Amino acid sequence: MKKLVIAFAAAAACSGSATAADLGARPLKAVAPAPVANWTGFYVFGGAGGGLWNADSNVVTSPGGVAVTRDQRLGGSGWFGTVGLGYDWQFTPNWVAGVLADAQFGDIRGSIADPSLFAEGTEKLRTSYAAGVRLGYLVAPNVLSYVNAGYSGSQWSGSTFTPLPPGGSGFGMPSVTTASFHRNGWFVGGGVENSLDIFGISAPGWFMKTEYRSAYYDRVTLPETFTPAFGGGPTGNATTFKPWVQTVSTSLVYRFNDNGAAAVAPARLYTKAPGIAAGPGWTGFHVFGGGGGGLWNADSGVQTPPFGTTVRDQRFGGNGWFGTVGLGYDWQFNSKWVAGAFADAQFGDLSGSISDPNFIGRITEGQEKLRTSYAAGVRLGYLVAPNVLSYVNAGYSGSDWSGASHSSLENAIGLVNVATTPSFHRNGWFVGGGVENSLNILGVSAPGWFMKTEYRSAFYDRVTLPVSFGPAFGGGPIGDFITFKPWVQTISTSLVYRFNATNAVVAKY
Template identity: 60%
Template sequence: MKKILLALTAVAAMTGSASAADLGARPYVKAPMPAPVANWTGFYVFGGGGGGLSNADQHVQTTGTNTALTIDQRQGGSGWFGTVGAGYDWQFSGTWVAGVFADGQFGSLRATIQDPIGGLTGNQKLETSWAAGVRLGWLVAPNVLSYVNGGYSGAHFGQTNFTNVVGTPAGIHLNSYNRNGWFVGGGVENSLNIFGVSSPGWFMKTEYRSAFYNTKTQNELFDGTNALVGRDIRANSWNQTISTSLVYRFNWTGPVVAKY
């Protein structure tokens, strides 16, 4: 009897060892790595330039007569400009960025002004402008931000000197003036750490902006005396621009991968 029990015990032990050997080793599962993140919160400065188009709805009217003669028309133009500015961004909810900024533009964005009643033509130049606004963006990638923006804008328009139908100075002008308005736009900002070149903190942004300035009524004046000619021009201004700027972020630390 004892021999039988010993034999059965030996068989059971051998069967268990064989079953354990047949089981495969537990597979190794690597812990998932977090997606790279970047820190967009902080101050930045930028500078660049671009070009644009200018359009204006104009209303020309004679004054000082019993029956005023009026003409409505739309005129346009184009030109270039430079820009500088600064801002501050906050990153929240991982991939969202909100910020405030201010910038200034300078250059020569010209629009045609015509007085068909008097046979006069001139150029009105947007010499300087400035803007203050907010922007909201989403991180397409850790180092690429797509955004929209909007806010308040002011502009200085230079003096308009008219020429007559044969192209010679007419001795008539419109004074320079300032106008206020608002703008909307959007763009893309991306890190310059590309093509294997390390440039921490340096970015490039390309932006479209559409600015609208309030209507202004001006009197045509004789050169030298500023006496009234007898015609008024009322016009608004709508400017569309595209610019590319070099951006420097003071606290750029990403993208990085969290450590465990």
């Protein structure tokens, strides 16, 4: 349920670009330009969202820093609330620059581990904060598409490690702890902000923004200590942790200088009579192609039939890039609403860790890749401007995963390709949202061409994968089965071609 709430919180508008369509040969009466929104001034905002983190992590000696294990990629997921403020300056009719500061408070949690002790704990991102700049382009007087970047700080919880095998082993339960810590880093992101229009009723001064952000932090080394029950002294090990956090949030914004003009229909649109605005036709077929990036998390444990669960779940992560292609059909069933159906596919390499901590008394790790995913679904959109569609979507999602060759995680052992897990397919479902808009490159329109930016969360059922010896070790089954339950979060931007876009729709505003 938490994952579903996070996904719906993130499924909203993301980006836009706008120009009116050509209405044909008959001369049309030009309407006086609509008032232009004043984007210069201070604003405050508050909202909520969700996200994932990945962390490359290994074990080193403490003191000394000599690697005991190689990196594995761990993962975390959760939710947060956000508050912030900023100042924007509209320095041309179409361009806006600004500064911002904000904070996020929540619980994005996942695994941190010491494989050499067969132990794992829960690590939480509790607070993050940022200060930066943004640059935006007014794709319509009431719609700002922007990018941003700057400093990011983060506060993490610390953890108590307990043994991975149920019933305890090694030092007992609990065994060792790591301290809470702070990390500085930087972020890059982007989003869309538009005047608030609730079913045609404007709210002067109030806006809505949806924003994607990626934050990167340096590696930290966390000395491990025994719990008080075991003396409280150092273990001689330290866990390293290098996180990357990806979030999506939606916020309400209040602008102190807004005079209500942002809610008026965009200027430079031509109509047959005053008060009637024209936009591109949204009914018809379209094709699209683009690219993006994303993260995945997977809850993963080990079973050894007939003994049941041998290793409890820990959370692994993966990340990477992909290309996407697709097609669809939309139907504009009134002046503000658009419904449609679509199908698409993503091809790339979102790579992370899969592990067997029960391999004949050793821990193995391999690289698991999401190579292909595909989806078929429906979407429902609201025209925040005649040529800017904000939408949500949902439907079926399928995925194909690579399988993995496992090697020992401990550096001193050095065994390579000792085990394998097979490739597999998973069916599931997705929920998402985004914004699509007519393409306008620095004031030059491109009839028929649009751009869309979309967030998507896809959820897949758990799979059980038999573990076999590597070919050099005979290739037979070892009796272990790794379970793997993935959740994938992506962001993509695509160019869209609409075959009917020059057929203008006339709509009252």
